[in-house]
Amino acid sequence: MNQSAQPRVSGLEVRSIDYVPLDERHGKLWHLGPLWFMSNAQIATLAVGLISITEGGNLVWSLLAIVAGTVIGTFFMAFHSAQGPQLGLPQMIQSRPQFGYIGALLVWLFAYVQYAGFNVFNSILAADALHTTLHGSVKLWVVVVTAVALVIALVGYDIIHKAERFLTYTFLVIFGIFTVGVLVTLHYPAGSFDLGAFKWTPFLAQFGVVAGYQISWAIYVSDYSRYLPPHVTVRKTFYWTYFGSALGGIWLMVLGTLLAAWAGKDFETITSINAAGDKVFDGFGAIVLLFAALGLVSVTALNMYGGSLTLISGIDSFKRIRPTLGARLLTIGLTAALSLIGALSATSHFLANFNDFLLLVLYLFIPWTAVNLMDYYVVRRGHYAIAEIFNPHGIYGRWGWHGIIAYLAGFAAMIPFFSVGTLYVGPAAKALGGADISLFIGLPVSGVLYWWLTRSIDVAAEARLAEEEAEALERAAHDHQEP
Template identity: 30%
Template sequence: MDLEPQSAAPGRVEQNGTNSIPLVERHGSPRDLFTVWAGSNVTYLYFVLGGLLVLFGLNVWQAIAVVIAGNLFFVGVGFLAITGPRSGVPSEVIGRAFFGVRGNRVLNLVCGWFVGVLYEAINLSVGATVGFALVLWFAPQAPIWVQGALVLGLALLTFTISVYGHATILRFSRWITWVLLIGIALMAFFVLLRADFSYEPAGGSLEGAPLWAVALAGFTLIASAPLSWQVGADYARYLPPDSNPSHVAFWTGFGGFLPAVAIGILGVLAGTVVDMSDPTTGMASILPSWFYPIFLVIVIVGSVANNSLTAYSTGLALLAAGVRWRRSVTVIFDAVIAVGITLYALFVSNFLDSLSGLLEVSLVILAPSMAIYVVDIIIRRNRYDGRSLEDESPGGSNWFRRGWNLAGLTALVVGAVATALFVSTTFYMGPLAAALGGADLSPIVGSLVAGGLYALLAGRRIRASLASPRTDAEPRSAEVAA
């Protein structure tokens, strides 16, 4: 593969994203990761998800507990990030260690790229819907085609930031994070003034299901968001290789967890006083008229920040999958696909149904794949060699059996089947979920089955390779050594 220099100064297009970062270009501290992850997670999606918990039939405190519990998966996101400074390569390349070169290509297309593009479409849909509400605030007779134009405009802005790469995203995140947090703090003030903390659902739980089943369904919905962020190494790889792993994990995980929980709780509280089936319009009834358009702008900017990070990683996923394009071209390709899905979601299907269904079904792959990644880090003691991981040649350390690591792939397939048996959505319910009255245990079961099976199948081989005097798992140069 013809690889080009990876890092870029702000204002210069970053051309590629799969080669390891040279030591001379490693800089910053783990604390810098907070603004990257916090800025990208100040998104309206979490507000909508919090409101959906109220629509499910949970009361205030039950819904808040579910928001906190589901977002604890950001601990896993932080843990995955520690592989970045050590190896200097993104998560999309590290996956070769546990899936093999060819197996990892397939997983990058399904898990890294396809799911990522669907999330890009969700964020574009949210941004365009809110943007149209902003237009209607000033021009009530605006035609519906304006919403389509907003999709194109937001896509142009979002994917332009992603094309310029890591340095631009980092600079954008540093100032936008605090602007968004201030705006969210103001919104929180007005929501708290009107919220009904004693709210109890009048119609009972969703479809008459028992409370614990509804709570588990909400847990799965909330957990789907952090589980989709299996790209922690993509941004941590720019840090010096001797960066403290616990600090890397903390600032990454906390950066995602804090805004996700805070905004999710605001969605819950808003759901006690407004109809969260149409949250954008409903918020106009509890926000001052002078602040409502500001609130809409905050949502739009948040969707752009979140999508910039997502689009950057989906571009890397295509490269890691073996697509021989420049990274800038992969981002443009993503934009075309995401815009098409967004227009369909807005003008053809029911957006809320599509949203909840997509997030829940994506866990079939996301939960087991994160578990395998975590277990591999633990067994390997985070000893990844960036140069070795980039070796795609037959016979290399990542080739395994014809390019497929059967241990990782078997664990993934079995974990995905186990997850599917326990998943419960509006259009599909696994047989074991049905037997439990609709309870959705998919993220928990999928993680335990996949992680445990991978440890059983691959643990001995990995530990044996680490015990040898010279292994491909160990760093080969000061450029990637911790």
Template identity: 30%
Template sequence: MTKAEPFATEQIPDSERHGHPRSQFTLWFAANMVLAVMVSGFFSSLFGLSVIQGLTAVAAGTLLGVLVMGLLAGIGTKLGVPQQVQGRGPMGFYGNFLPITVLTIVSAIGWTAVNTVFAVIALQMLIDVPFFLAAISIFAVQSVFAIWGHNLVHLVNKIATVVLTILFVVISILSLREADFSLGVDTSAPLYMGSFAGWVTFAGFFFAYVMTWTPFASDFSRYLPRNTSHAKVVGYTAGGSFIAMVWLGSIGVVVSSFAGELDAIPALAQLTGSWAPIAMLTVVLSTLPVSAMNLYGGSLSLLTIKVPVSRIAGVIIVAALSLGMTLLMQTNPYGGFYDFLSVLAYLVVPFSVVLLLDYYLRMRKDIAGSVADLFNTGRRINWGFFAWIFGCLVSALFWNTTMFTGPFASLANTFGDLGFLTGAVASAVAYLVLYKKPVPSGMRMADRPGIIELRDNLEKGVSKS
């Protein structure tokens, strides 16, 4: 704890493995105790859903997402590498550059900016401080946590779990004064598309929110001992995420008829009345752990695509870019860039599906050899890259966003948002068709001697553990 984390994207050696899987609970609980989750619940009334429909949609969408999240976190324990590096397995060393750049670097910059804008606006309601100065101060704290890395982030999130639980209990009790449990189906709602279609689409909000975390799932589980139970990692990761998101998402649902008409911070202030300063402090504090994790993951992503910087320099670069985005978004955190981040969720689903299939069908049969392959630049591009692209293209046919409308977008009015399901199925089918096929010579070079030596060393390490 007295020095910054020395490791970056390399495999964590067994001598440095430590911790208990229950640390994944507090990590992901604190990461999801943020205003953005509650705000997502506000959309329930806009879709014309009843309270029961809204609550069940939150639970269903979240559950499906956290199970994927938990499985990927467990894989990190077995491989000992960040999720971004694992992507080299199915994608290839250079084929992995595109998804990591789009799905993790851009996402880390954007989500840190969105959350920090909320934090600055909340801070300004507590004290008279210029936006730029407040943003700089918040980024300084977030960056220190990310620079010190794994152990400090886990400690901060353990503390945040206790603090945020107390604060959000207060907010929940106060917010429930505006709850309308009798709210029924509203066919005149602005986004009404039918009960079933609206339910599916609203559930997709929460599924998508969790899925945007999946490219970072292994970043904080890779230090766990190699023999840690995969099931326990899945359970603690999924449990922490599920409880936090269902808690805040459900509060958003039951107050959506009131809060959905306001911007996020004014809505929270009105919900909590004279206790608004406590609510604003909660928003500020809740931003610190989640943004530190985004900055940390963003820095690992830069190293994964071979940007020639250290992990610490990577944190500073991602923080600087996110600060610039924060200043651009200060008057409209849920504007155009938020729409872009939502589109990224469609692209994440095929990526995570391919990663899961590649691990269970190929990598886990030879862990040592598979980890060595992750650092083999001769594996330029692999079939998983094309499976991911195919999944994204099929998904896009069903998008109905401000950025792009697919030719089958109108089906959402009957069946709900089909972009996630079709992307997952298409990428899975494409991977199953392609993954056993020989890789053409233009996509792969012969193993370099260093890789052969690395594979031998890893095999010895696995046999000793």
């Protein structure tokens, strides 16, 4: 396994998909809290809280759907976090033991599309916020946002953690005031808090989008915990990730629902935030938007960073790639360029269908997260021969048919329950009045099927191989050698 001899060159992170050796592990467990809080506490998350209101649901049931969707969706995402310190690997490369050296390309392709899709939306939203407050061309601001995010992503892991901690502290002040203003100064339609006005379809639509949004973070999680020492406990890693992400998500989604209920058909993210902020005092809306733009820059950097790791993983499946600073620069640059092209060419039609995009993300990653978590926590119980993950002829094989079959079966089982706006409503969803419960189908089908298919795996033999390779793995991480 080719590795980098030094973790940093002139302050820039060098490591990418390679194993992080024990003597380079650093950071504090609580840093995961602000990182995942701020990753969710940015105004793109507002859009996730609009579904129920726009489909005829009332405010109180929209709020309950948001809380329920966040509680359940974040549960799966946070369990991925413990994989980082234990394995010292980014998230998506960990798909090889389940899907195979080549077979993992299936989920990597979907992951890369997700990174690009979110970045198009995030950079346009940030550019609109800057255009509203500082004026200038939206397209110019898209370029500026992309360039700044690229620099942050290139510097890498440590600067991303530090930026998210700083933004968290600032967020608590600015958005704390803004949220109090929204609760105190805005008025809502009659019946907004009527518990008797329950409607299944908007409730489940809101629940599904929220759960999907939270689960969509699963492909990022180990990327930002893999430098932590391996002795950190699974439980505490889970808690810091779970509560950080859940609190940030609920806060912003609730704000989105409150603003949409207040503004009604006139709701537009930037305009409504600006107007609601100015009700606190003149000019406060601009302050909120300027800070919100910084939050969007940071999450755009997260997407570039994760997109780079995914792209390197994909390239490595065809040609062994040495994880160097040059590889990071090339793949981050390519990811930024693709996002920039998408943002500059995007139309209002793309933005209007962002929630459909979120549902598609849910559909694609429900089976993957079920397979990955079942493998880590039940089948192999955290024991992986890490060097074999980088061996095209290793024990995990080129095609992991257990994972691929479980994934495809889970996805196929979900199709009748899909309900994606005007794009597609499956027969089961139609029978349920348009309600989408595919989440509850895909998770158990993929997870249980994967467990059943992998009963013959000799986990003890894999664990012994991992112990035998451990010393060589550490040595190779410093010496550019094959373990």
